[in-house]
Amino acid sequence: MSLENLYLTNITADQYQGLLERILMSTLTTVPCFVFLFINGVMLFTLRSKTVFRETSRYVLLFNLLFADTLQMAMSQLLYLLSTGRMTLTYTVCGLLLIVANLTNEISPLTLVVMSLERYVAVCYPLRHSTIITTRNTAVAVIVVWAVSSLHILARVILLLEFPFEELESLQMKELCSDKIVFRGPKSDDYDKVHTCLLFVCAGVAVSCSYIGVMIAARSASTDKASIRKARKTLLLHLVQLGLSLSSTIYNPLLINLSKILTRIVFVRTTNVLYVCIFLFPRCLSSLIYGIRDQTIRPVLMYHLCCRLKLSVVRAKAQVDFVK
Numbered sequence: 001m002s003l004e005n006l007y008l009t010n011i012t013a014d015q016y017q018g019l020l021e022r023i024l025m026s027t028l029t030t031v032p033c034f035v036f037l038f039i040n041g042v043m044l045f046t047l048r049s050k051t052v053f054r055e056t057s058r059y060v061l062l063f064n065l066l067f068a069d070t071l072q073m074a075m076s077q078l079l080y081l082l083s084t085g086r087m088t089l090t091y092t093v094c095g096l097l098l099i100v101a102n103l104t105n106e107i108s109p110l111t112l113v114v115m116s117l118e119r120y121v122a123v124c125y126p127l128r129h130s131t132i133i134t135t136r137n138t139a140v141a142v143i144v145v146w147a148v149s150s151l152h153i154l155a156r157v158i159l160l161l162e163f164p165f166e167e168l169e170s171l172q173m174k175e176l177c178s179d180k181i182v183f184r185g186p187k188s189d190d191y192d193k194v195h196t197c198l199l200f201v202c203a204g205v206a207v208s209c210s211y212i213g214v215m216i217a218a219r220s221a222s223t224d225k226a227s228i229r230k231a232r233k234t235l236l237l238h239l240v241q242l243g244l245s246l247s248s249t250i251y252n253p254l255l256i257n258l259s260k261i262l263t264r265i266v267f268v269r270t271t272n273v274l275y276v277c278i279f280l281f282p283r284c285l286s287s288l289i290y291g292i293r294d295q296t297i298r299p300v301l302m303y304h305l306c307c308r309l310k311l312s313v314v315r316a317k318a319q320v321d322f323v324k
Contacts, residue, residue: 025272026084033077036284040070046301057138061115064142068107073283075101083176094177106149109203112238114141120210123231124217159188211235244282
């Protein structure tokens with residue numbers, strides 16, 4: 001689940017790029033990242049702008065998912081630019097950045113599990129949905145998600161004790177900031193692999209079981225068919241999102257195979273494309289899909305996205321009228 005593959009790839013890749021190309025590649029990744037961050041920011045603001053969004057469980061969970069994805073995207077791009085610019089940090093600053101990056105990376109799959117369970121309850125137990133999925137219970141679920149993710153980070157910090165601090169001449173790093181440098185050691189590597197597999201197996205089973213439960217409920221004549229179709233599509237969306245989150249874990253094996261068949265300069269350029277497709281785009285996918293798909297969010301989101309444009313048109317027209 002860590003971002004070590006991305007950072008270490010950049011460390012190696014930068015050795016084969018000139019300054020101009022590194023600036024160009026950084027620009028090509030930073031521009032879409034800022035666009036995605038802007039869209040996510042507007043979506044987060046939209047979800048806090050109305051009482052119905054703040055008091056409805058599925059919108060509260062969506063806000064938590066988007067907040068984690070947005071923070072993760074920002075941290076990914078920051079560390080990407082630091083590695084591209086070959087800037088070294090102190091172990092303290094690097095460790096804090098990696099902790100935040102790993103923490104937010106855990107939130108998405110866990111939140112998707114809670115969102116899937118919420119849809120399952122809404123379809124299979126519609127009469128009890130309002131009593132089970134309350135604002136208070138949703139807040140508790142969000143706290144549990146962050147607590148479980150924090151336990152993972154705590155475990156990694158404990159494993160950090162095997163780091164040879166006594167061998168350091170100073171806290172200034174000689175290498176670029178990455179998980180492999182800070183959280184190095186066989187125990188940390190084994191723990192990260194086991195945790196990643198366990199997390200995504202459990203999350204995949206939970207989302208899949210929710211989908212199967214909805215399919216079984218669809219056979220009942222007493223259920224709302226339209227509601228079931230909508231819930232089924234939502235759960236399929238959650239499975240796709242979970243798969244996209246999982247795609248970051250296959251990044252390193254994919255690059256290893258590509259490095260065997262591509263020339264070094266082509267390989268370097270490919271890593272930048274994969275970074276946008278695997279790390280940046282999935283983090284913005286939720287806001288794009290939910291913003292367009294949800295009938296309640298869409299008009300409010302479009303209003304906030306186009307608000308500045310409308311204000312600019314109004315001001316320009318006022319200036320023209322004033323001149324006349």
